Amino acid sequence: MEIGIVGLPKSGKTTIFNAVTRGAAQVAAYGGLQTKPNIGVAKVPDSRLDVLEAMFKPRRKTYAEVTYFDIPAAPEGRQTRGISGEFLNQLQRADALLVVVRAFEDASVPHVNDSVNPIRDLEAMLYELAFADMEILERRMARLTDSFKGAKAPEREALNREKALLERLKAELESGVPLRSQKLSDDDARKLGGFRFLTAKPLIAVANVGEGQLAEASALEQRLASAATWPGIRAATLCGKLEMELAQMEPEEEQAFRQSLGVGESGLNRMIRLSYDVLDLITFFTVGDTEARAWPITRGTTALKAAGKIHSDLERGFIRAEVVAFDDLHRCGSMAEARRQGLLRQEGKTYVVKDGDVILILFNV
Numbered sequence: 547m548e549i550g551i552v553g554l555p556k557s558g559k560t561t562i563f564n565a566v567t568r569g570a571a572q573v574a575a576y577g578g579l580q581t582k583p584n585i586g587v588a589k590v591p592d593s594r595l596d597v598l599e600a601m602f603k604p605r606r607k608t609y610a611e612v613t614y615f616d617i618p619a620a621p622e623g624r625q626t627r628g629i630s631g632e633f634l635n636q637l638q639r640a641d642a643l644l645v646v647v648r649a650f651e652d653a654s655v656p657h658v659n660d661s662v663n664p665i666r667d668l669e670a671m672l673y674e675l676a677f678a679d680m681e682i683l684e685r686r687m688a689r690l691t692d693s694f695k696g697a698k699a700p701e702r703e704a705l706n707r708e709k710a711l712l713e714r715l716k717a718e719l720e721s722g723v724p725l726r727s728q729k730l731s732d733d734d735a736r737k738l739g740g741f742r743f744l745t746a747k748p749l750i751a752v753a754n755v756g757e758g759q760l761a762e763a764s765a766l767e768q769r770l771a772s773a774a775t776w777p778g779i780r781a782a783t784l785c786g787k788l789e790m791e792l793a794q795m796e797p798e799e800e801q802a803f804r805q806s807l808g809v810g811e812s813g814l815n816r817m818i819r820l821s822y823d824v825l826d827l828i829t830f831f832t833v834g835d836t837e838a839r840a841w842p843i844t845r846g847t848t849a850l851k852a853a854g855k856i857h858s859d860l861e862r863g864f865i866r867a868e869v870v871a872f873d874d875l876h877r878c879g880s881m882a883e884a885r886r887q888g889l890l891r892q893e894g895k896t897y898v899v900k901d902g903d904v905i906l907i908l909f910n911v
């Protein structure tokens with residue numbers, strides 16, 4: 547699963563990217579235009595995995611992962627400043643978008659709009675996303691007009707239908723309705739899937755706050771969530787600069803530092819979890835001597851498909867799954883006790899995996 551980070555120049559995208567991926571991409575107060583996307587992986591924090599590790603003592607534990615990429619903003623003088631045409635393709639491939647807006651005050655970092663106003667910037671970015679989709683729609687409509695010329699009557703009918711659909715989408719987009727909120731038949735939705743519109747994606751708005759603003763963070767989060775005219779936007783705040791510094795420390799040092807600052811559960815972890823939520827992902831676990839592992843799957847995935855995530859052999863040779871809910875296992879303290887209490891269930895191919903299921907796949911190839 548991939549999340550694309552977008553935002554106005556100098557909003558703190560690369561800083562936040564470094565924080566979530568524990569990376570060290572270059573950040574820049576002035577100039578220093580980034581030219582390549584940064585790509586990195588974030589581990590999804592999950593205390594349940596730590597409990598399983600303590601219970602089974604495997605050689606390693608593996609967290610679920612979400613990939614983030616950080617796209618350079620458009621160079622000065624373009625009509626849009628947050629989304630660069632060159633990288634539109636890459637953004638279209640993202641499963642969700644993370645919109646970063648600047649809330650931190652810092653005289654040494656110039657603001658592209660001269661003043662700090664996260665709500666205004668969020669609206670500007672939403673507008674840019676809609677604008678990018680409008681361009682995708684227009685390109686497709688121009689291509690339809692071309693194919694119309696050489697087309698026979700039955701083809702023309704299909705082309706006309708598509709044109710009417712695209713015109714309707716565009717009109718709604720122009721009146722401020724993102725594609726995600728537009729009503730579409732299943733058939734139309736399937737046809738449009740291939741265009742990978744930006745406003746059809748789940749969105750997370752992240753306000754990048756200064757260290758002195760942590761106390762106001764949750765109020766700002768609420769303002770962002772309610773100001774965003776688009777339904778379903780999730781909002782988070784975090785202090786990018788601080789989180790980036792913390793992410794570069796050793797875990798123990800980081801813990802101690804967090805405690806001394808009173809930041810506790812990091813805005814960063816919350817943001818990673820939000821990313822996971824907007825993608826409609828849940829987690830199941832596998833445990834054994836070698837590894838305890840968290841696996842991300844889309845809500846609604848069957849045991850058979852979940853097995854396929856682990857290895858194609860497990861899907862091909864699937865016999866059945868032994869499943870115990872994490873909470874039951876935690877309460878019992880061991881697999882043997884869970885079995886004794888009848889909490890370890892036998893499930894078939896069509897069983898829909900639930901968040902927190904601890905699963906052993908029995909298979910034969």
Ligand SMILES: Nc1nc2c(ncn2[C@@H]2O[C@H](COP(=O)(O)OP(=O)(O)O)[C@@H](O)[C@H]2O)c(=O)[nH]1
Nearest residue numbers: 556557558559560561573574575650652786787
């Ligand atoms: N004071 C402060 N500065 C920040 C914060 N986040 C980013 N910056 C600074 O803002 C500048 C631009 O950040 P960068 O991540 O490169 O922004 P991008 O252009 O959106 O990728 C850099 O000088 C950062 O150090 C923050 O939370 N507080």
Ligand SMILES: [Mg+2]
Nearest residue numbers: 559560580618
């Ligand atoms: Mg950058």
